[in-house]
Structures are given as structure tokens and as C-alpha cells.
């Protein structure tokens with residue numbers, strides 16, 4: 758019989774106590790134990806990026822991490838982006854507006870990659886965004902619409918921040 762390990766994961770602000778086999782990956786536990794099926798599994802080899810989630814704010818391939826390695830970390834999945842009433846986040850709305858998805862299989866990974874990246878680099882140029890999204894695989898869009906969506910979201914966030922600053926200093 759295989760060994761069982763007790764771990765505690767914090768996902769989308771909720772704490773979960775789990776009894777799992779140490780060999781299980783984070784993406785497997787997110788999907789099968791916590792029911793967070795928005796995180797997709799493609800290659801299971803760290804290549805496609807469909808399984809990207811945020812671990813302490815950084816985009817991480819959840820198929821390459823054992824769930825036990827993510828103990829004590831703050832994990833965010835694509836389910837955390839929309840408001841509880843279902844209103845899509847600004848980034849999700851930008852993907853919709855720019856047709857940044859077709860089949861949508863890759864989309865959760867791109868959203869979490871972009872969410873983590875823009876938090877770190879809010880003033881990223883379009884060229885930088887193009888380079889960053891190249892780390893994930895999309896077989897449908899040709900990438901241009903994904904780049905447009907992320908760039909538009911970044912630009913709207915910058916404008917909103919500037920308006921806040923202007924109001925404060927007025």
C-alpha cells in the first residue's frame with residue numbers, strides 16, 4: 758500500500774487539508790481532489806503551459822510540481838479571476854473582446870500566465886508580452902489575438918491607475 762501524506766494547501770484563499778500520495782502533482786490534486794477543473798492538463802511535461810497557475814504570484818506549471826511542494830504557498834487558479842457573481846475580470850473580458858481564444862483549451866494557462874506577468878510588469882511592452890506568451894502553446898489563435906488581449910488589459914490597467922493618481926493629487 759502506498760504511503761499517504763497529510764498536507765495543507767491554500768487555493769484561491771481557501772485552506773484545504775488533504776491526505777494524498779506524495780507522488781501526486783499539484784494539477785492532479787487541484788482537478789481531482791478540489792474540483793478546480795479550470796486548470797487544464799495537456800502534455801504533463803512542462804511544455805504546453807495549459808496547467809499554469811500562480812504560486813505566490815508567480816506563474817508555475819502545475820504538472821511539474823508535487824502538490825506537497827506547494828504547501829504554505831498561496832495558490833491561485835483561473836477560478837479566482839472572475840467575481841463571485843460571475844462577472845469576468847478585466848483580463849478575461851479583454852480575451853473575449855479580442856477573440857483571444859477559439860477552442861479555449863489553452864486559455865486558463867494563458868490567463869494565469871498573463872495575470873502573473875502583468876502584476877510583475879504592469880508597463881510591459883507589446884514585444885515583451887509577445888515573448889512571454891510564447892512560453893505557452895495555443896494550436897488555434899496564431900497568438901496575435903492573445904497578445905492584443907494582454908496588451909489591451911495592461912494598457913487599461915495603466916490608464917485606471919493613472920486616473921486614480923490624478924484624482925488623489927487633484
Ligand code: FES
Pocket residue numbers: 797798799800801802803804805806807808809818819820821
Ligand atoms: S500540462 Fe503542464 S505544461 Fe503541459
Ligand code: FES
Pocket residue numbers: 857858859860861862863864894895896897898
Ligand atoms: S484556443 Fe485552442 S489551443 Fe488555444
